[in-house]
């Protein structure tokens with residue numbers, strides 16, 4: 001029997017920001033954030049195999065929207081590690097993509113985090129936790145959270161993480177839109193809308209932390225907030241219809257996920273989530289509807305085939 005080709009597969013979750021409090025910009029033009037990230041079991045699988053040439057194949061419903069060269073954040077990570085570590089070399093990468101693209105769920109950052117772990121394991125680089133954290137923050141502000149997963153407080157650009165005490169699991173429904181929203185454009189629209197408002201130092205509301213400790217989805221629904229929501233709706237007004245329809249159909253709470261345009265609905269339990277999925281699909285206010293639950297762990301190896 002022929003030996004299987006060596007390779008490592010890492011599974012990585014999407015995120016939703018339970019609160020996204022946007023503060024003033026830092027010296028580099030990035031907004032200071034106080035956010036609570038929450039990982040859900042809507043995942044991508046990133047596989048790397050040693051190869052003579054760099055290759056990237058994307059599979060899944062979003063394949064045609066994702067770049068396969070150096071613009072792909074996961075390829076960028078793998079190429080960076082090959083440049084810096086003599087043990088590492090070119091890889092053939094496959095991304096089995098289920099996380100919506102440009103949807104405010106940090107799919108590109110998730111794949112970058114997965115690639116870091118996969119390449120480390122494939123070439124036995126033995127990167128330290130500090131190596132991971134430094135490279136993650138350099139690639140994108142959401143990458144450190146994709147490594148840790150769960151539910152976490154993010155400050156700075158969202159890359160400085162601290163644990164948040166949570167109980168229970170939460171059942172979500174996500175209303176997806178084929179058209180994406182560009183994160184820089186949403187921040188620029190936030191700036192335009194807030195040009196004459198006073199922006200304070202960003203903070204996570206205490207009621208959100210209390211709700212997460214309680215484990216009660218009703219309490220959490222009342223504490224969801226996103227300062228980028230107004231900007232996302234301004235750029236894509238039909239999001240308001242999506243939000244209103246989900247709430248009218250029984251969602252406990254609704255929030256634009258990060259910079260959008262995905263809308264996240266919190267439901268009471270799995271059965272309510274399935275009912276809401278059916279209602280949203282029938283209403284036609286979203287291009288696609290998926291359910292997921294959280295919190296979910298961060299990037300994890302799910303299969304390793306070592307060279308023989």
Ligand SMILES: C[C@@](CO)(OP(=O)(O)O)[C@H](O)COP(=O)(O)OP(=O)(O)OC[C@H]1O[C@@H](n2ccc(N)nc2=O)[C@H](O)[C@@H]1O
Pocket residue numbers: 017020029030031032033103104105106107109140141142157158183184187257258259260
């Ligand atoms: C909004 C959030 C919420 O978690 O994620 P998404 O919902 O898009 O996934 C993040 O802040 C996405 O951060 P990041 O991953 O660094 O953003 P990128 O897509 O790389 O876009 C970078 C550009 O967005 C703007 N930007 C980004 C982050 C930030 N804290 N302030 C900013 O002003 C800047 O114009 C920057 O040049």
Ligand SMILES: Nc1ncnc2c1ncn2[C@@H]1O[C@H](COP(=O)(O)OP(=O)(O)O)[C@@H](O)[C@H]1O
Pocket residue numbers: 065066067071072073074095100101102103104105106107108109111112180181183258259260
């Ligand atoms: N591995 C990747 N998966 C998805 N998008 C990627 C990836 N690498 C680079 N991109 C680019 O990043 C952009 C933002 O993608 P994504 O991370 O999915 O969205 P968001 O910033 O809204 O969370 C995409 O439009 C795409 O051009």
